[in-house]
Amino acid sequence: MTELHLWLRHEPRTTERRTPIVPSDARRLVDSGVRLTVEESPQRIFPIEEYEAAGAAVAPAGSWVSAPRAAVILGLKELPDEPGELPHRHIFFGHAYKRQPGAEALLGRFAAGGGSLLDLEYLVDDDGRRLAAFGFWAGYLGAALAVRQHRGSLVAPLVPGSKEELDETLRPVAGDEEFTALVIGALGRSGRGARVAFRTAGIEPTCWDLAETRDLDRPALLAHDVLVNCVLATTPVPPFLREEDLDDPSRRLRTLCDVTCDVGSPLNVLPVYDRTTEWDDPARRLRKEPPLDLIAIDNLPSLLPRESSTDFSAALVLQLLEFGVGGAWGRCLDRFHQACRELGIVEKEFGDD
Known part of the structure; x- marks a missing residue:
């Protein structure tokens, strides 16, 4: 199995102090063989030193745009407006599958870059129940x-x-x-x-x-x-x-x-x-x-960034330890493809020029 490289990005919204992975769960991921990169963030409730002590590599805020293409970019809320093409797999709350404002533009960026959105709202079990939620x-x-x-x-x-x-x-x-x-x-x-x-x-x-x-x-x-x-x-x-x-x-x-x-x-x-x-x-x-x-x-x-992040991370880390092409993550990917089809967006094949 290919090593999973997770890249925890800085949240650009100034009022977003939460994180999807807290330092104690970062340690759990690293100990399980996950390569973890964490971006510096001035407002994240947990200091970067705690992630570094957990075995994560540290990167500047916003540097995910130049991360290795195989890296999976992990966040919570909206992406910045640039770059216009998104080649990575991203995990976050996209709010783009019910024709919300900006949905077509966001999904179009993934289609243009050959990337994909694994929306946390649609990370569900066999019965459709959310597996990680705030x-x-x-x-x-x-x-x-x-x-x-x-x-x-x-x-x-x-x-x-x-x-x-x-x-x-x-x-x-x-x-x-x-x-x-x-x-x-x-x-x-x-x-x-x-x-x-x-x-x-x-x-x-x-x-x-x-x-x-x-x-x-x-x-x-x-x-x-x-x-x-x-x-x-x-x-x-x-x-x-x-x-x-x-x-x-x-x-x-x-x-x-x-x-x-x-x-x-x-x-x-x-x-x-x-x-x-x-x-x-x-x-x-x-x-x-x-x-x-x-x-x-x-x-x-x-x-309540500390309490809410700790609870969310405890649930999400279990799913990240099983990250792969099937199961809940496979359903996330299927839902992304479905949303693109519904909007008439043609996806770029991974590896295309």
Whole structure:
């Protein structure tokens, strides 16, 4: 078997402090015969010295563009806009298989370079269940920020910290007695995280999942103070909120947190906003009277970078130790080829001029 060369890249987004592989799991990979190169990164929660001590080679930030072609480039979020052709195999969350904005351009770069995208969202087992996910922490932070926004205590810009520090801000306060919250997708990873955060704040949320959304009770939805959506649809479903719902005079809903941030996708279950929110402006007002605020941050777990990275890495390292052409990774590759075909993108054969 050919030696696997993993290249852990720097994340160009300044608010991305997570990593898909933590130093202790880097050591596990190296000890298992994986060649590991780790790029320097000014904001990664774990210092480069810990990776070097684990046996990884160190490379400058962004140097993956000149990595050996056989290297597998590992990251989390979006790539920079250049280079225009991508010859490597990349592992990251591409958000490109549901015709999201920029999907065709990204997949076209892979096709032009002869590379491929092994999207972490589609790294699944035989039953279609995600094998490595940040869902719990995304839900936890989504609910935590929603609680603070509803209480009027959410301060910008957001600052990463520890779970202990965050939980201190969630302690029950006077006035919470009438606080009503709804979690949609309550039985999934993100929904479980949201429920835990609400309970940390002393709030018992209403929990909806498939059974409750098949025949959606919109008046009941709008009767809650806070809604946290944890549903990432993979097939068309009726939207949970529509523009006309926001103007319903009986609406009690004041804070909406969309953990999934599927904005721009035709499968978006909350098609009432057209752009995400950011760390320096985490809540955006959708309606002035009665007020309705939106939180839609697409890298929520980066606010707890150490905890979320450690959990994700523990799951991903098991899959990386079995990296190959079949199984879960084979399904990832098949999904990439399918996405290219659906967009009419002709892939360049590996080794073509």
